[in-house]
Amino acid sequence: MEKEHFNYDNIIVKKFLHATLIWGIVGMTIGLFLAFLFLYPDLNFGISWLSFGRLRPLHTNAVIFAFVGNALFAGVYYSLQRLLKARLYSNFLSNFNFWGWQLIIVAAAITLPLGITTSKEYAELEWPIDIAIALVWVAFGINMIGTIVKRRQRHLYVAIWFYLATFVTVAVLHIFNSFEYPVNLLKSYSVYAGVQDALVQWWYGHNAVAFFLTTPFLGLMYYFIPKASDRPIYSYRLSIVHFWSLIFIYIWAGPHHLLYSALPDWAQNLGVAFSVMLIAPSWGGMINGLLTLRGVWDKVRNEPILKFMVVAITGYGMATLEGPLLSLKNINAIAHFSDWVIAHVHVGALAWNGFLTFGMIYWLVPKLWKTKLHSVSLANTHFWLGTLGIVLYTIPMYISGVTQAFMWKQFNPDGSLVYGNFLETVAQIIPMYWMRAIGGSLYLIGAFVMLYNIYKTMSQGATVTDEEASAAPLLRLKKGRFAGEKYHSWLERKPVQFILITTVVILIGGAVQIIPTLLVKSNVPTISSVKPYTPLELEGRDLYIREGCVSCHSQMIRPFRSEVARYGTFSKGGEYVYDHPFLWGSKRTGPDLLRVGKKYLDSWHFNHFHDPQAISPGSIMPRYPWLIQNELDTSETVAKMRAMVAIGVPYTDEEIDNANHDLLKQSLQIEQNLFEDQQIEAVFKNTQGPPLHKREVIAMIAYLQRLGTDISQTQLETINNSK
């Protein structure tokens, strides 16, 4: 058959590679800055948009979606064309994918530091950006499936299956976790509340790790490791088996993020069972990757690319052994909320995603720029700096996590907590935070070494051009239906069309049936004394979200003696029914705040926001001068309440009509309480700018003082007895 001539699109790969390098450096630099904020809490110099709570989501988003995201597009677009012997389906879609994605990243880099956030982890971006993500992601999917449709290689190599699973699952996850009710262009509330929201979020959060950080990279591993080592994968059969089992098992494991929470036990146990099963397909992939290098370990010694890849796969193996272990309830009881989890995710991010990306870059750039790597020894330097960085980052975090978790649980013989003051457990691990910052610095220096090396390689190389190739076209079985063939039989021969149609049909059907019932049912309070937030508290809660307090403070007391003794009675699902979104948190850099309400005076909170170290010497919480200075924006309070009504919070019309009046009344009361502190009165009684009761800190105090107070002790006993 006549061969067809065509071009592989290298330009788009080049663009994504540039973006990977730039955003990688940006994301890691922000991460390092955050590491230093643990050591010097006031390193943000009182600037709101440099504070930990606001930059933490920027770090995670930049690393996951900007660095890893661009790397996966670069790798997928490069390998897909060659595996299918076809140019990408559409130049327009490729470029739409590229520029759209960069625009989303820029939007994230602007909105997150400004405190425009939904606070749901790895899904912090507000609703207009969520829509943009969905559009760009679908463009990527169409571009990929279009390329598959017009392929010249009938067999779909295993990597492509991983890419397909990535596309399908991330689309579903992203859309369903992003159901938000907009208040205005930059503010929305999750339509789910409390326990429901937590469950959807971690179903998303867990699968984002699975299908954004894992499956596409396994696909890249199956392409780039054989290419870089010039060896076929160890077992193609194993790759197929572990692919299908991995994607079938992964989607059920999400509840392991919510062990001992207010989630029903059966759901928790389902998550645990599937998490444990995950070890088999995960290690299948790891073993397959490593054994591909059998017989060529001498190449690994000389070739930095393979070194990066070996450490990447090893990191994958470690993280996926640790994942199932962390899902066991007894281990989770210790590790959850501690630095152990920070260590765990950084083994995944720094080793698996980071090193595989670096290896891919070192392999791709000389190919595309038609030259040799500028310096192999610099690449080796990068490798050792990076590896040492990973070790120095993760080991101290494991130690820190275990140390702190055990200190939290330590009891005196008389039954009191040994470290009743949370701060003691923080002071203990400061040296570990230092080592983490050093490890992170090494890793980042390594990345800069790569940047220089790659820059030199690019400048000595030729201009990147599209690559000519030729291949015979696929013999078409027959376009359209055979004579007499039923529509369905035709469809069965068309996997792509078939899948698309079924997905759409099922998703629409499911969504239409389930979501309305869900929203109505979810907000029926099971504890009668739990009431919606007052207007001022609602505004305060939005400030809590804006400042990213949830990054360091949980609102979820697990049913352990150590937690009940420290924080108060354990959380009940019914307490969260008006929490759009939920704010359980996943990390306790500071103490849990669920029952902080009425624990301290209003003035204590005020002084604590002004200068945490003055109240709690050694605290690593930053100061919040802007909360004390800024005037609270109450122009949208009514709109916010109406939005809440729309998603099921039972505010009455009267409450909404009186919102501004009630808000003012509560503010004045808090101001009056604050003026009982003579120092505050002296400074703020006749202050310049807005009067004290109009400032943001008042709303924040109102919210904090409300937390966990809806359930009185007597009611709790009734609830417990009636169980």
Next chain:
Amino acid sequence: MSVIYLLLSLSLIVALVFLILFLVAVRNGQYEDLDAPPVRILFPSAKTKETQSEK
């Protein structure tokens, strides 16, 4: 906990989509040959003459 029905059905749908995909792949003979595919990707591409045009 009603949201769990949404998540369960979504997860089942995703799993079902994968199952269909798997069955279709098997029926189309994607996995009949497990020896050639891993080696095929290592072959140099048919012809690669670099284009001079900068696109």
